Amino acid sequence: MDALNNVKDVRELLVRKPFYEVTPKGYMKHGIIDREFSENEDPCMPADVLYRNIKTQQDFLREFYPSGHRICDPQQYPDIWKKNPETGLWCVQKIQRTAFAFQQVIWTKHVLHVTGNDIQFELAEGTEEGGEEKLQELLTKYRKGWLMHDMEIRFFEAVSAYMKVADCAIVGYFDGDGKFGTRTLSFDRGDTLFPRYDPLTGELIAFARKYVDYDEEGEERIEWIEAWDKDKFYRLKKDLSGGTAKNVVRKIASIFGASEYACVEEKRHGFPFIPVAYARNEDGPCWSAVQRNIEDYEEAFSYLCENNKAYAFPILTLTGEGDEIEIKGDTNGAAKTIMITDTNGRAEFLNGTDASNAFATQLNKSYDLIYELSFTVKPPELKSGDLPGVAIKLLYSPALEAAMNDAQRLQPFLDQLVRITKFGIGTENNCMASMVALPVNAWIESYIHQNDTELITNLATAVQNKFLSKQTASERNSKFSKNDEFTRIMREQKEEDQQDLLIDIQRQEAQVENNIEQEEALAKINNQQPGDDINTGRGKKGRPKRSDKAWDENGNYPGRNNWGKNLKK
Known part of the structure; x- marks a missing residue:
């Protein structure tokens, strides 16, 4: 993509794969094998067409909000029309329409089980001996940058969109002052995302975002396209305002290959790669598996309400x-x-008549299946105190399994996000090369309700039995520990050791002075001496000499000797 303002490149870029819903048409209609006439022949795989209904992200939002559910559509569930026999006029009788926010409940639980814990970071294994301390300092700096740039919030926003509209993106940028920043892009925020991949390697080679500006009356005025490749960032503009004549001119121009978009900005984005982390769920939002069950439940409940209006009173x-x-x-x-x-x-x-047992069974069973098939756990009623960790995990096993599955799907997205943030944080801190080369292992730790006391006890036991280091235990206890918690522990331990050493030195000096005073007092009492010849422990006899002369065993010191006196003798 040398120039995105070329109409051919723009048209190729603004193409995205739709979301599908598989239909049962053609199921098990492939014929029967007659072995009597084909004993020596192996049948070939028949050609089969998979029929699918196309779903849009607008459909996902209609499913998410109760006001957009199918039960609220008069075309799908028409009202009752009655004719007045006296006047001959037709009147409409509104039927009861009841919609429930099951999708929002499922979405909330799935999102929080994935994002309830912070992203976990650690150094990859195999670090060189002697360089681990420097790598730990870089890792601490990276964790600080991750938090200061609100990356946990960006990740939460992206996962929320991923679970709601089935795709999301986070883009990195440098502002006019060279500060690194990120932004979340998603359809529920007004962005339509267009990724483009290399057909051979499957790597992202271009990415575009389309959004529309509205006027004060809610009408579309300008359509914008922002695109990224490995070197540059582009912003294109198309004017949507004007009357019928302007629309005709625009349509004719597009037929003859003239560009509808004008490139208003082109610049380098500052990254050596496409600064976009993109994720897409081909299966749709997190409630797709039970969408039909929810619609059946709402229909049955609405019929129950109509029945109650007629017969319950x-x-x-x-x-x-x-x-x-x-x-x-x-x-x-x-x-x-x-x-x-x-x-x-x-x-x-x-x-009034009560609803039949069959009606109640249908509603209750449908309600339970919606939660069970969506891997959503209703909070159990506990009759005791804290439960052990294994019991809690068993109670929330479906939710934990779904969160682990989502975490694996989102791991490539997280890896690209770490790559973007390492380059951005390293550039801000003037350590880009070291930060990019930092061997960081990042993963999503699924959130599950747990007994904090039991977790801390298990970590403490592992450290005491010496098969888990204090540093690893500090990192695993992420709920209470900070990014540089182990560094803080080592600094506090060093300060305590220095304080203990200083106290020991002061205690020894005080003890020596006390011993000297005792010896002096004892000498005065026993020998009536002034105490000047007392051995203080700092020399062979008496107090230390105040002169700086070093005497040898012959009574000599530098500059003086007794050889002449000794020879005369």
Whole structure:
């Protein structure tokens, strides 16, 4: 892509694979093998066409919000029309439509089980001896940059869109001051994403984002396209305003190959690769497997509400002859006065009918299957205190399994995100080469309800038995520890050792001074001496000499000797 303002390149770029919903058409209709006539022949695989319904991301949003559910569509579930026999006019009777936010419940639980814990980082195995301390400093700096640039928030926004509209992207950039930053792109934020891959390697070779500006009346005015390749960033613009004549001119121009877009900006993005991390779920949003179950449940519940409107409330019955019954009241409330002159007349209520057991079984079973088939766990009712970790994991096993599966799917997305942030953080801190080469292992730790006391006890036991290091235990206890927690521990330990050493030195000096004073006092008492000849432990006899002369065994020191005196003797 040398120039994205070329209409051919733009048209090729703005193409994306749609989402599908498989239909049962053609299921098991491939014929029967007759072995009597084909004993020596092996059948060939027949040609089979998989029929699929195309779904858009707009459909995903309609499923996500209860106001957009199918039960609320009068075309799918029409209202009841009745004809007034007296006037001949038709009137519409609105049916009960009940929609539930199952999709939002499933989405919330799936997102939080993936993003409930921070992203875990550690140095890859096999670091060179002697260089681990430097790598730890770089890792601490990278973790700090990850938090200061709100990457946990960006990751949460991306996973939220991934679970809701089935794709997401995070793009890195450098602003005018050279500061590194990131931004989340998703369809629910108004962006349509267009990735383009190399057909041989499967690597991302270009990426585009399309969005529209609206005027104060909510009409589309300008369509924007922002695109990235391995070197540059492009921004293209198309004017959507104007009347019919302008639209005709635009259509004719597109037919003859003229570009509808004008490139208004072209610059280098500052990365040696495409600074985009993109993820897509071909299966659709996280509730796709139970979407039909949710629609069936809403339909059944709406029928139950219609049944209750007709039969659930008591019905007033009156018995009497001719005009002998008079009722005062209104049709919207209870009768205020009933007058029956017929001696055989009476008034009574017929109790409303309850829903059948089959109806209740259908609703209850559908409700349970929606949660079970979507790997969503309803919080259990506990009758005791804290549960052990294994019991909690067994209770939330379906949710944990779904989160582990999502974590594996999102791992390539996370790896690309780490690559972008390492380059950006390293460039900001003037250590780009070292930061890019930092062997970081990042992974998603699925969130599960756990007993914190049990976790800390297990880590402490492992450290005491010396098959787990204090540094690893500090990293695994991510709920309470900071990014440089082990460095803090070592600094505190060093300060404590220095303080203990200083106290020991002060104690020894005080002990020596005390011993000297005791010896001096004892000498005065025993020998009535001034105490100047007391051995203090700092020399052979008496106090240390105040002169700097070093005497030898013959009574000599530099500059003086006794050889002449000794020879005369």
